[in-house]
Amino acid sequence: MNTVIEGYALYYKEILLNEVVPFWENNSPDWEFGGYFTCLDRQGKVYDTDKFIWLQGREAWTFAMLYEKVESNSKWLEMAKLGVEFLRDKARSPTGDFYFSTTRSGVPLVQPYNVFSDCFAALAFNQYGIATNSEEYLQLAKETFEQILARQLNPKGIYEKAVPGSRPLRNFALPMILSNLCLELQNLLDPRLVSDTLDACVKVVMKDFLDQERGLIFENRTLQGEFSDSFEGRLLNPGHGIEAMWFMMDIASRHKDHKLLEQAKEMTLSILSKSWDDRFGGIFSFLDSEGYPPQQLEWDQKLWWVHLESMVALMKAYELTGDSRCLDWFEKVHRYAWAHFHDTEYGEWFGYLNRRGEVLLNLKGGKWKGCFHLPRALFQIWKSAERISIRSE
Numbered sequence: 529m530n531t532v533i534e535g536y537a538l539y540y541k542e543i544l545l546n547e548v549v550p551f552w553e554n555n556s557p558d559w560e561f562g563g564y565f566t567c568l569d570r571q572g573k574v575y576d577t578d579k580f581i582w583l584q585g586r587e588a589w590t591f592a593m594l595y596e597k598v599e600s601n602s603k604w605l606e607m608a609k610l611g612v613e614f615l616r617d618k619a620r621s622p623t624g625d626f627y628f629s630t631t632r633s634g635v636p637l638v639q640p641y642n643v644f645s646d647c648f649a650a651l652a653f654n655q656y657g658i659a660t661n662s663e664e665y666l667q668l669a670k671e672t673f674e675q676i677l678a679r680q681l682n683p684k685g686i687y688e689k690a691v692p693g694s695r696p697l698r699n700f701a702l703p704m705i706l707s708n709l710c711l712e713l714q715n716l717l718d719p720r721l722v723s724d725t726l727d728a729c730v731k732v733v734m735k736d737f738l739d740q741e742r743g744l745i746f747e748n749r750t751l752q753g754e755f756s757d758s759f760e761g762r763l764l765n766p767g768h769g770i771e772a773m774w775f776m777m778d779i780a781s782r783h784k785d786h787k788l789l790e791q792a793k794e795m796t797l798s799i800l801s802k803s804w805d806d807r808f809g810g811i812f813s814f815l816d817s818e819g820y821p822p823q824q825l826e827w828d829q830k831l832w833w834v835h836l837e838s839m840v841a842l843m844k845a846y847e848l849t850g851d852s853r854c855l856d857w858f859e860k861v862h863r864y865a866w867a868h869f870h871d872t873e874y875g876e877w878f879g880y881l882n883r884r885g886e887v888l889l890n891l892k893g894g895k896w897k898g899c900f901h902l903p904r905a906l907f908q909i910w911k912s913a914e915r916i917s918i919r920s921e
Contacts, residue, residue, distance in 0.1 A: 530920045536843075536862075537913035544906035547875045549594065549604075551892070552899040556587065557607060561633045563614030568893040571874050575891075577632035581619045583898035585626075585648030588612050590903050592655035598907070605659060612656045612665060615649050624675060641687035643679050646672055647705050654713050670716045673709065677725075680706065697748040697760055703732040704772040711778055726779055733772055734791060743798030744817060745769035759823040764815040766803035767834030770796055774841040774908075777848060793845040793854065800838060800857055808884050809864045811835060829888065830881040832897065835865040836905035843912040877902050 555572035556564040558579075566583045567576035588611025595604040618634030619626050626645035628638035640646070650672040657666035679685065683702055690696075707729035714722045736753030738745050747763040750756050773792040780789035803812050810830035816822045842858035845851065868885045869877040871892075879897040880888040891897070 530917055533913050533920075534917040537910050537917055540906045540910040540913065544903055544910060545598070548903050548906060551876045552587065552590075552903075553603065553607060556893070556899060557610055558632065559610070561614075562610055562618070563634075564611060564899070566893040566898040567895070568891065570871065570878075570890040570892060572892065576894075578629055578637060578895075579614070579632060579634070580629045580895055580898070581615070581626050581645040582628070582648045583893075583895075583900070584611050584615055584619065585645065585650075585652040586898055586900035588615065588652035589648065589655045590899050592652065592659045593907070594903070596655065596659040608652075608656050608659065612652050615652060616665075616668065619645070619649065624671075625679075626672075639687060641684055643676055643683040643702065644705070646676050646679075647709055650676065650709060651712055654716060658715065666716055669713060673713055673717070676706070676709070695756065695758065695760075696751050697756060698736070698751055698753075700733075700737050700745065700747050700749075700765070700768055700772070703729050703737075704768060704775065707733065707772070707775045707779060711775070711782070726782075730776065730779060730788065733776060734788070738795065742817075743795065743802065745772065745795065745799065746817065759816075762817045762820065763822070763824075764803070764817050765813075766799050766811055766815070767813070767831065767837055769799045770834075770841050771837035773799075774837070774844050777841070777844050781848065789848055792841075793849050793851060796838075796841045796845055797853060797857065800842075800861075805830075805883065810868070810881070810883075810885060811838060811861070828883040830868070830883065830885060832865075832869050832877050832879040833901040835861055835869065836901050839865065840905050840908045840912075843909045847912045847916050 551572060555568050556566065558565055563579050563584050564587050565574045565577060566580060567574060569575050588608050591604045592608035595601060595608060614634065618630060621627055621640050625640035626649050627636045627640050628645055630636050650669050653665045653672060654669035656662065657669060680702060707726065710722055710725045710729065737749055744764060746761070747765045747768060748756065748760040755761060773796040776792035777789055780792060800811070803815060805812055811834050812827060813829050813831050813834060814822045814824040814827040838861050839858055842854045842861065846854040846858065868881055871878055876892045878887045878890060882888050
């Protein structure tokens with residue numbers, strides 16, 4: 529078994545460093561206006577120059593993380609700098625919130641209608657600040673995080689479409705991201721704030737959004753953490769649920785909380801068993817908890833990030849608990865993902881497959897897919913597998 533795990537470590541490291549990172553390094557930087565092109569076709573050619581701010585933050589974080597955790601490669605640091613300077617100089621509204629998108633040169637296109645651009649800007653500023661020991665960027669990260677906390681109860685603010693008070697629901701995405709963001713920024717924050725924020729995130733994720741009896745995590749709940757019998761209330765997003773579980777595993781490891789670790793592992797396995805497509809393979813994108821037709825027309829598509837986050841959670845769960853079911857599931861998802869998403873001719877991964885596993889869009893990046901889920905997952909799996917191999921020697 530040690531040989532198998534060691535093989536995974538070497539494979540994921542090889543693909544990350546010799547295929548995926550060079551793809552983005554060679555094709556995405558905008559050396560004229562700063563930031564990155566994320567709309568790349570199959571071969572890496574730019575097909576649209578608009579800049580989506582959350583993807584700018586994600587890519588800047590990725591290269592700063594690689595510089596700090598893998599190798600002090602000056603090219604990676606220059607890539608990260610390209611992103612954080614664009615975020616600092618061109619991506620913020622007069623209120624300090626981050627726009628959703630801009631033109632290539634940085635002219636605002638879409639208002640800061642949610643808080644996710646801010647989340648990834650904070651991640652990027654902090655990681656770049658750590659890599660360069662820059663007080664300026666560390667302070668920007670801290671200020672951005674404080675703004676996120678101030679907006680967390682009403683993240684869309686004036687851009688909220690729902691009529692106030694008619695059917696108030698709380699969405700899963702922000703508390704999920706906050707749990708990871710707070711861990712990433714703990715070097716900056718008061719220890720009490722870190723502890724309180726993580727405790728609050730664990731409660732929201734594992735109690736308010738988690739249905740223990742059914743082994744499900746809902747995407748929307750009432751403000752009291754209860755079920756809402758509506759399209760939004762019945763919505764299941766397996767990728768979000770599983771991604772959140774490896775965030776919970778990281779928190780459990782930090783706190784040496786065996787109960788939370790076991791719960792996150794079991795929930796990962798439960799979500800996978802309920803969202804796996806037994807007919808064609810792969811993980812469904814959306815489901816209705818009651819088995820009704822989902823509102824999302826793309827519900828049965830197979831998306832790259834869902835499978836990547838699942839593999840991270842499964843390898844991490846196997847590393848931390850030794851439960852062989854996690855390795856069995858990892859190998860099942862691994863076989864499907866690499867057979868369908870990986871572009872063996874031009875490198876990187878396709879993002880969007882139909883239910884049968886056929887490529888729907890042969891882009892490598894766009895409005896929603898950028899340089900983040902794939903390199904982060906490859907790094908996480910590589911390191912988990914490496915630690916397992918070293919431990920078993």
